[in-house]
Amino acid sequence: MLNINHLEFTFLKSIGAKTVLKKLMRTFSAVVSLDMDQQKIVVLTGAGMSAESGIKTFRDADGLWEGHDVMEVASPEGWAKNKELVLEFYNQRRRQLNTVKPNAGHTIIAKLEEHHDVIVITQNVDDLHERAGSSNIIHLHGELRSIRSVNNPRMRQYHDDDIHLGDLAPDGSQWRPDIVWFGEAVPELERSIPHVMEAEIIIIIGTSLQVYPAAGLIQYAYKAKKVYYIDPKPKSNYELDRTANLKVIEAGAVEGMEVVYNELVISHDQN
Numbered sequence: 001m002l003n004i005n006h007l008e009f010t011f012l013k014s015i016g017a018k019t020v021l022k023k024l025m026r027t028f029s030a031v032v033s034l035d036m037d038q039q040k041i042v043v044l045t046g047a048g049m050s051a052e053s054g055i056k057t058f059r060d061a062d063g064l065w066e067g068h069d070v071m072e073v074a075s076p077e078g079w080a081k082n083k084e085l086v087l088e089f090y091n092q093r094r095r096q097l098n099t100v101k102p103n104a105g106h107t108i109i110a111k112l113e114e115h116h117d118v119i120v121i122t123q124n125v126d127d128l129h130e131r132a133g134s135s136n137i138i139h140l141h142g143e144l145r146s147i148r149s150v151n152n153p154r155m156r157q158y159h160d161d162d163i164h165l166g167d168l169a170p171d172g173s174q175w176r177p178d179i180v181w182f183g184e185a186v187p188e189l190e191r192s193i194p195h196v197m198e199a200e201i202i203i204i205i206g207t208s209l210q211v212y213p214a215a216g217l218i219q220y221a222y223k224a225k226k227v228y229y230i231d232p233k234p235k236s237n238y239e240l241d242r243t244a245n246l247k248v249i250e251a252g253a254v255e256g257m258e259v260v261y262n263e264l265v266i267s268h269d270q271n
C-alpha cells in the first residue's frame with residue numbers, strides 16, 4: 001500500500017524525486033482502477049482453439065481424429081483392444097507439440113490476464129495455452145505431456161517422450177496417456193463448475209458442444225453478464241440455447257478473440 005504524507009512528499013520533491021514519485025502515483029492509480037474494473041472471466045476452449053496453430057479438430061474430419069475412429073484411440077474399449085495403437089496415437093500427438101506454436105488467439109487470452117481475473121477451462125490436451133502464457137488452466141480431458149499409471153489415476157508425472165508397452169509406473173502397472181477417454185470420469189469437472197458459476201464474462205471458443213459433461217458447463221453461467229461463443233461454424237446444444245446474454249461471433253479463434261479483446265479491454269479503456 002502506497003502511503004506518503006505531506007512531509008515525506010516535500011522531502012522527496014526536494015531531493016529531486018519528483019519523476020519517481022509521479023511514476024509511483026501513476027502505478028498506484030492504475031492498480032486501483034484495475035481492481036475496480038477487474039472482472040472474472042472464464043474461457044472455455046475446444047479443439048477449434050488450436051486449429052490455427054495447425055492441430056486438426058476432431059469433428060471437422062468426418063468424425064475421425066487424425067484418421068482414426070475416436071473410439072479406437074480414445075476409449076477404455078479401444079485400449080483393451082489394441083494398446084500399441086493407442087500408445088502410438090498419443091506418441092504422435094505428443095511429438096506434434098514440438099512442431100506447433102500458440103496462435104494469436106492463445107496470446108490474446110493470456111494478455112487478458114493483465115486486465116482481468118482469467119481462468120481457462122480447456123478440453124484440449126495440447127499445451128498451447130500454457131506456452132502462450134496463461135497461468136490459470138484446467139485441462140478437463142487431461143494433457144499430452146502427462147502420463148498416469150493404468151491402475152492409479154493419481155500416480156502421474158510430466159512426460160515429454162514416447163510411451164511404450166512395458167514402460168511401468170512405480171506401482172508396477174503400465175504407464176498410459178493422462179487423457180480422459182470417452183466413458184471415463186472427468187475429475188476436473190468439480191473444480192471447474194464453481195468458476196463458471198462465478199464468472200461475469202464467459203468466452204467459449206472452437207467447440208462443437210457435443211462432448212459431455214464439458215458441453216454442459218454453460219448451464220452454470222448464473223452470473224454472466226455476457227457469454228461470447230466464437231466458432232466459424234457455430235453449433236448449438238440444449239444448454240447454449242438456454243443461455244442468456246449470448247453473443248455468437250462467427251469467426252476463427254484469432255479473429256474472434258480480437259473482437260472480444262477490443263470489447264473487453266480497448267473500447268472499455270476509451271470510455
Ligand SMILES: NC(=O)c1ccc[n+]([C@@H]2O[C@H](COP(=O)([O-])OP(=O)(O)OC[C@H]3O[C@@H](n4cnc5c(N)ncnc54)[C@H](O)[C@@H]3O)[C@@H](O)[C@H]2O)c1
Nearest residue numbers: 046047048051057058059123124125126206207208252253
Ligand atoms: N488440440 C487438442 O488438444 C485436440 C484436438 C482434437 C481433438 N481433441 C479432443 O477431442 C474432443 C473434441 O471436442 P471439441 O468440441 O473440443 O472439438 P470438435 O472437433 O468436436 O469441434 C471443433 C470445433 O472447432 C470449430 N473450429 C474449426 N476451426 C476453428 C477455428 N479456426 N477457430 C475456432 N473454432 C474452429 C469447428 O467449427 C467445431 O465447432 C475434445 O474433447 C478434445 O479433448 C483435442
